[in-house]
Amino acid sequence: MEMIKSQKIRLQKMLYGTFFIFVLPLYFIFLANSLSLPFEVPKLGYGGSVIAIIGLVIMIRGMYELKVKGKGLPMNAFPPEELVEDGIYGVFPHPIYFGFCIMCIGISIFYKSVAGLYLVTPVIIGGCMALVLGYENLYLKKKFGKVPHPLLGISNISKPFTKIFRLNKLWNILLKWAENRANSWKSWRLGKLRIINHFLYSGLAGGIGSGIITLVLGRKYSLYIVILMFIGLIGAAIIGQIPVGSTNKLSRPFGYFGSLFGVSAAGLIIFIFYPEIFKVLGAFAIASPVAQAIGRIRCLIQGCCHGDNTEEGHGIVVNNPHSRVCALSHKCGVPIYPTPLYSIIGNVILEIILLFYWIRGVKYTIVIGLYLIGAGITRFIEEAYRGEPLTKIIRNLRIYQWFSVGMYFFGLIVMLFPSGITSIPETLDYGTAFMTGVIFFLISSFAMSMDFPDSTRRYSRLSG
Template sequence: MKCEYEDIISIYCLVFLPWLIFYEILLFIGPPSYSISTYFEFEHNIPVIECTELFYVFTYPYVLFLPLVFQTKQQVRCFIIDSLMNMSIEIYLQFILPFVAPPKQFIPKTILGQVLLYERSFDGPGCAFPSFHVSWAFLSAYYYSWIYAKYYFIFYILSILISLSCITTGMHSIIDIVGGFLLFFICVKRISLWIYIRNYFENLSNSWSCYRIGRLRIINSSIYVFVSASIGAFIIFSLIGDISGVLLINLSSLFMAAVWGQYIERSSGLSRPFGYFGFIIGGVVGSLIVSWFYSIPHIRILSAYALASPWIQGVGRFRCIIHGCCHGRSTNQFLGILITNSQSRVCSLSKLKNEYIHITQGYSILSNMIIGMLLWRLWYANISLYVIVSLYFILIGQSRFIEERFRGEIQTKVYCKLKIYQWLSILFVLIGIFLSMISFDNDRIQLNFLCKYEYLIPSILFGFIATFALAIDFPESKKRFSRLCD
């Protein structure tokens, strides 16, 4: 269908205006005090070439004029989707990553040099990686080439010149340019990228296998459990600094996760499922005990676990994929994966064999990665530890509530049309809101990250304990808790 004026206006309202607002907010916030320059050493020797400001400033009309040449609604729709993806990733990375590209100093000798200095007065060293000039320029070239296919080389040459001008005007580093181009590539190849990710998760979901040592069965998910637990423990050791206290909290968390699985997941008694909310309850109880006996501020312990937990759960979700727990409900072929391995809980418990289901474990990995990066960015900026803990509960609660909408485990209880985990997610959000209202003084409570070799052995030890609990069992045994599944 032919596009109308409303479609063109929607691009400016839905894409360009929100991008401008978020970009200005980032400029107002500014980079953290301990920022990292993206310049290589040799780049400082590249002079500012004033005439290339012509291509640098040309980016704005080049991009803004694009919606006016669209001919069909399909072009408008595709551009909006690509642009929103480009904007979301770009703004998020520019906020999260402590990268800066301080503009190179020079004395203007031409009108274009004066224009460059004037433009710099509205900009700053932050918002450098990835370069929005590059990602928007190539994205525009992609759509100009769609409309005027005969002249595609002209548009891509212009985009290359714009990219080079980012360097020659002293506004960006080479890394910024590469990041902008990779962002463009991800946006226009999003479907191919999704298919690759989907196929990877499908293969992993059907990869359940085991190694037998007598009666002992070691499931191939053990590597993910070990990596998740050991690296997570090492991060927490490095943040808190007390080995015995952290081990006590970790063991308490693991124990309560098992108790939760027995009573909430309806275990037969032979199996030993585990539950995320049990981990949290055990961690909170353990942290209270350790805080009391070891005289460590409770908020310091909670914030350390808030910083580590998204990464622990994110990596641990690969174990869930292999076992088939936390799986999704039925969906279409494009979004879903097909699981046929009879050992997966998808087939053995939920009876969804040969049905396409949502990759909810993948959704969880993505949300945990986003939340984890955000919390570390706030910690890096010396934000109050109370804010970090409260945001953890709020964001994890929101993401888990949405995730549960797409999960399809038949054993999950439902109350008042919401799953029990959705109610718990709401509780998490309320806890986070309550914590955010507490009057805090962060000046006296610091959380430093100090890596020490002495943390390696206890981290590996806890990794083995967690692996034995979550990925090793005795399938022929009739003893209580001897199996991972019935």
């Protein structure tokens, strides 16, 4: 029995190593050679090869020290037994990831690969950040009680900037704002109907999101916009029932991944008959981070997507009994991670990135792929700090982290689909955009902020 178990683990390690050492790098090379971008690679002569060699040396040294000092393999699924803090690990943060990213930059410059430098390498860096912030650092804290703080680590490098720009003060202001929103839940009754005060944010998320899409596309695509918006909303309501379920206090949960799955599936089906649908999906990708960031304010007030326990002064404290933090998770009065705030910041950054690529003129499918990858990275990190008891955990990862991994890889595939090129609209149809926005403001407000608390039927209640 022990022999069978040992052979199974050995096989898992081989498959895991093969995927990350051969399959994924080869796909990244294929992606870099298959895509084109309207940028230029810096002319550094042999500088690219020097950078690549430096990165390779750092990576190999990191693997060696992890094997010798850590007594294990460089695989986060099969972690080493000991924490390594000296040597190369005392200089560079996560030297295997760090060295690999540096190597990718150097190789892209050496081969003058535009897609390699401006698309594939950033995607790789983002994936490494997600693994570190969304899994490895938390694992190290749990197992060893600390994480390494190398000389060139983020905490050391960022100190001057934190002091100059008073980033600590800014973060404290944001925490206070988030805590105020998280304790602001209240409602009004109109007969059997209850209107919760976050209706403004759920409405603005749907209204502004649909308005942006209409501005980008124009009246010609109104039918597709309406269809996909409704599919997204219905998908969120249906899929929300699967991982979360229905209780007497919450019978109408909404799932972001349900919305994403619904829109993506519908888009791929429509693509068979109407290839131009990628233009519509590209507009959805541009609008989604804005809608998601606004919608997260609704999450703060509602108490959904809330964080796990954290140290005093590092999170927010919720005392409102109607918040899901208190009503369902029983974390009243204790500091929790402000995970919706993490999501807001991540979506703002993602929106800036997507706008940059859209303005420069790239394929719609590149924008769509970048959204899926960027949103997957953001969500993977955010989910690691969530504390909702209803969220399932599978092999040390929350179920939504697995969904986020799927988003990341699906985004890598979508980029290869043929499509048109993004551009700034010559004329903007403000009238149609306003009308669309008002319609979906009302629909989103009703769906996500109005309920029937006296009913026991499915989909009747949003909170206690």
